[in-house]
Amino acid sequence: MRTFKLGGVHPADKKISKDAKIEKLPIPEVVYISMGQHLGAPAEPCVAVGDKVKVGTLIANAAGFVSAPVHSSVSGTVKQITAIKDLAGKPSKTVVIEVEGDEWEESIDRSSDIVREIKLGQKEIVERIKCCGVVGLGGATFPTNIKLSPPPTAKPTCVIINGAECEPYLTSDYRVMMEYGEQVLIGGEILMKALGVDKCYVGIEENKPEAISHLKELASKNHPRIEIVKLKKKYPQGGEKQLIDAVIKKRVPSGGLPVDTGAVVQNVGTAFAVYEAVQKNKPLFEGVLTVTGDCSNAQRNFFHRVGTPLSFIAKYCGGIPAEAAKIVSGGPMMGKAVVNMEAPTLKGSSSILYLTKKQTLRHQESNCIRCSKCVSACPMGLEPYLLNKLGRVGMMDELEAHYVYDCIECGCCQFTCPAYIPLLDTIRQSKAAVMKIMRARPKK
Numbered sequence: 001m002r003t004f005k006l007g008g009v010h011p012a013d014k015k016i017s018k019d020a021k022i023e024k025l026p027i028p029e030v031v032y033i034s035m036g037q038h039l040g041a042p043a044e045p046c047v048a049v050g051d052k053v054k055v056g057t058l059i060a061n062a063a064g065f066v067s068a069p070v071h072s073s074v075s076g077t078v079k080q081i082t083a084i085k086d087l088a089g090k091p092s093k094t095v096v097i098e099v100e101g102d103e104w105e106e107s108i109d110r111s112s113d114i115v116r117e118i119k120l121g122q123k124e125i126v127e128r129i130k131c132c133g134v135v136g137l138g139g140a141t142f143p144t145n146i147k148l149s150p151p152p153t154a155k156p157t158c159v160i161i162n163g164a165e166c167e168p169y170l171t172s173d174y175r176v177m178m179e180y181g182e183q184v185l186i187g188g189e190i191l192m193k194a195l196g197v198d199k200c201y202v203g204i205e206e207n208k209p210e211a212i213s214h215l216k217e218l219a220s221k222n223h224p225r226i227e228i229v230k231l232k233k234k235y236p237q238g239g240e241k242q243l244i245d246a247v248i249k250k251r252v253p254s255g256g257l258p259v260d261t262g263a264v265v266q267n268v269g270t271a272f273a274v275y276e277a278v279q280k281n282k283p284l285f286e287g288v289l290t291v292t293g294d295c296s297n298a299q300r301n302f303f304h305r306v307g308t309p310l311s312f313i314a315k316y317c318g319g320i321p322a323e324a325a326k327i328v329s330g331g332p333m334m335g336k337a338v339v340n341m342e343a344p345t346l347k348g349s350s351s352i353l354y355l356t357k358k359q360t361l362r363h364q365e366s367n368c369i370r371c372s373k374c375v376s377a378c379p380m381g382l383e384p385y386l387l388n389k390l391g392r393v394g395m396m397d398e399l400e401a402h403y404v405y406d407c408i409e410c411g412c413c414q415f416t417c418p419a420y421i422p423l424l425d426t427i428r429q430s431k432a433a434v435m436k437i438m439r440a441r442p443k444k
């Protein structure tokens with residue numbers, strides 16, 4: 001069975017919400033739509049206080065090359081354009097909309113019919129994806145149209161759809177594959193057409209056998225150019241570079257682009273959003289989110305309208321569990337701690353995960369015993385113990401010389417360290433500092 005070569009770890013998968021079908025979350029009375037929905041420059045509002053909007057109305061334009069437009073997820077009146085704190089407590093420019101009914105833009109096809117024929121041409125597809133504000137939903141939220149416009153030197157040969165969902169607890173991609181599998185595969189066909197390639201793979205880990213057989217059956221009926229690839233369960237298989245290695249056995253060179261291998265990777269949720277944008281003219285204003293955790297009575301998957309406060313979702317699910325000591329947005333390995341439950345959901349929100357005190361306990365750090373477990377676990381071939389040491393004394397040139405910028409912040413090193421050294425925390429900070437220096441350097 002295929003997997004990536006270097007490193008990786010095996011956290012318990014804990015997919016306890018996997019059988020919960022995707023429900024439609026009620027629409028709150030007010031939504032808070034952040035302009036920072038994506039990687040790159042925040043969008044710039046194009047509505048004013050008092051304006052009436054419908055579901056799908058453009059409310060903000062992309063503000064640069066790496067940026068994406070934002071659309072209203074509700075119908076109602078713009079009440080404020082102000083700074084609202086995000087889940088980490090950091091202020092972010094936000095359009096606040098008071099909800100009135102649920103009136104959609106007429107241009108959106110709301111029927112449940114599956115549209116198979118792809119009428120748009122190559123350039124029109126990329127333009128539609130751009131206008132609909134589609135961004136990568138696997139965590140990075142990189143604008144999808146940019147990935148579909150590779151540099152002239154790159155020669156794309158295939159699309160890889162990321163169905164690994166290797167983070168413990170998360171089940172939103174799994175549910176999308178089970179309930180909207182045909183739309184995901186049509187999304188794969190659209191992505192192939194946009195890139196002018198003839199091959200698409202969907203990589204799914206072995207712990208999702210139902211999704212593998214379901215998509216295999218759908219592909220065998222209607223999509224002969226799409227191959228479903230069963231992957232050995234190993235974290236971080238969903239990392240772009242790891243998935244490319246696992247599926248087509250090619251390694252992205254240090255400092256290179258994934259497309260240098262010929263592969264363009266898109267997440268399952270993104271493929272679904274691409275289908276909806278291209279075949280239904282539906283902008284990206286809702287997503288699928290998992291509510292889960294061992295201490296949670298609610299194990300559920302929802303379609304949420306972007307801008308819904310996390311507190312609204314928690315309340316709808318019966319409140320925050322009493323034993324929850326930490327709330328995470330995303331998975332336990334790479335997710336972000338939520339310090340502000342009034343923060344709204346974003347396009348890329350994938351979960352509300354409740355962790356107990358025992359699960360979040362930080363053990364007392366001891367000295368490095370030079371066991372090299374962190375080196376064996378690193379999927380990027382780095383030396384985490386060394387990066388940690390260099391980072392603690394601020395040796396920036398040496399950190400750069402040891403490729404700290406290649407770190408994908410997967411946390412495998414910290415997960416495996418018997419001395420409980422917070423390797424990821426130090427390495428993440430060092431990486432940010434080194435990359436700042438690298439970006440400030442004059443280009444040759």
Ligand code: SF4
Nearest residue numbers: 378407408410411413
């Ligand atoms: S967090 Fe960085 S250094 Fe640690 S294992 Fe992952 S890629 Fe390697």
Ligand code: SF4
Nearest residue numbers: 368369371372374417
């Ligand atoms: S895993 Fe921890 S103890 Fe072992 S070499 Fe790495 S930093 Fe040192």
